[in-house]
Amino acid sequence: MKKKKAPGIDGISIEIIKELHGMNPDILHYTYNKCLELGIFPETWKKRKLIIFNKPGKDPSLPNAYRPICLLSVLGKILDKLLVFRITHLLHKNNKLHKQQHDFRNGRSCETANFRLWQAINIALQERVQVTLLSLDVQDQYITFRMRKCSGPLFWNLVMDTALDLPLPQGSHIQAYDDEIIVVIRGKDKEEI
DSSP states (O other): OOTTOOOOTTOOOHHHHHHHHHHOHHHHHHHHHHHHHHTOOOHHHHOEEEEEEEOTTSOTTSGGGEEEEEEEOHHHHHHHHHHHHHHHHHHHHTTOSOTTBOSSSTTOOHHHHHHHHHHHHHHHHHTTOEEEEEEEEOHHHHHHHHTSTTTHHHHHHHHHHHHHTSOOOTTOEEEEETTEEEEEEEESSTTTO
């Protein structure tokens, strides 16, 4: 976690946590292991403080001129990261994340998404098959999930995975990156597409 970040309502900063860990790491290890063992996320670590900033140069009479920030408990952020790490490990281990999801994944990026899209289009062009490219932007839903930076990307990928499993015509390609779903639909004529 980055230093110099504002603490949550409890006032405990990352610097305090690092100092505590340096003095007696067993306290934090025991606390987090007990939370994981009992399956609890302490209510006080879920409390947040909402601060709304006016974006520079934006008309303050417009709703999109403001940026909300939630100050979360550092203790809660750490537990959230531990949970995400464990869930992500299990999903990777059991091959449960969709292969066409290119965001928030190790070894995947905008470049891998662009390359895979280029491959799908290029193969169709080599076979002299017409294609239609459909790009779906789900930005408003994406913002909701990104509110929690730690677990938000994991849950976003799980939601996107359901969209990536939709049935498509033979030879079609679907992929996701960030808040975009791109579908390449192949067909010999307008009716097929």
